[in-house]
Amino acid sequence: MYNAGKIIFGLLIFLALVTFPFYNNIGKVSAKPEPKIDTPEIQKLPENERKCVEPKDFMRGEHMQMLNDWRDSVVREDNGIYMSSQGKQFNMSLQNTCMKCHSNKKEFCDKCHNYMAVAPYCWTCHIQPKENKS
């Protein structure tokens, strides 16, 4: 190999740079996102009704798929109501159902979305609830 020394030296620098974020963060714990669900609207609900459309774990993992399905069902199939796995009925609407309880977009949606570096484009069209700075 010609110029082996230079090439190997260059490769080492390259590897050091590429892996920098990994060894730089070893041992450091970054705070887990904790979306807040203590909005005034939720507090107002009686204890036994403080439940989301579906169980927490399902919502955490599948809400994006669910919102997608709701959107298609409402816009394209002219449905309005979602029958949950618990047999309760909900109006399928991001603005009028989800955000009526979760009126804290910054503390609820954005917390995780920013952590995961995802940028859903819901709010280019949909109107987010007004947030009171407390």
Added chain:
Amino acid sequence: MSMNRREFLKIAGISTIAGLGSVSLFSRLQDKTLEAAPYLQNPEAMKARRWGMVIDVSKFRDEDYKKVIEVCHRTHNVPDFKNPKDEIKWIWTDTFKHTFPGQEHEFMPQEIKERNFLLLCNHCANPACVRVCPTKATFKRQDGIVMQDMHRCIGCRFCMAACPFGARSFNYRNPREFIKEENENKEYPARMIGVVEKCTFCTERLAIGKMPACVEAAPKGGLIFGDMDDTNSEVRKALKENYTIRRKPELGTEPSVFYVIGGNGYAVVPEKS
């Protein structure tokens, strides 16, 4: 390994059958999950085979038009760009000459020649806009409404070129900046820059059993909305009792919006029940 022709064909045949069988089995399993899809229609929703509208022009004065337009545009967060070139309109007015081109003549009543007519998407039975949409963002619903799925619109504006009625508007600018916050309808979305929008016959209101916003805001009997497939509906009665015209019928798009030009007390419109 050696194999003669006969053995090869046997193995190929069996594996084909196995492959096809498992595919159909799998798709049958998937069908079952789809059947249990938990989406329902609101029991109060208004239903029709083909929605249509009769506009009795004689019932309107210019103030009434203004009110109807404002109510519609506020309900649906329609921005005001303050620039006629970029105007977004779901419902608007124009003169006889522009509404019914080719039908004006020099001897027609001055009153009709000079008055304004209410215009909106005609929700054609044979919509040109739906045919040209490359993403199926605009489509015809079961009940005849020509609907837009804003999530799918890529802003190509083919539909605007196809629509002979100018019913579609393009968001050349970010509409959110042109809707005053106090005027926002928080229960309805707005749009983003680069999508086409138009009247939807208030699908969101029909879905909860309400009449379109314009029908409610119009003077009594001015806008008659109903199922054109139902011979007993108010629209059909109005169509039976009045001579009505449509915009550009020669193009064959079969508009679902009819105009009673009337005047002179000929326009007999049934009372709203």
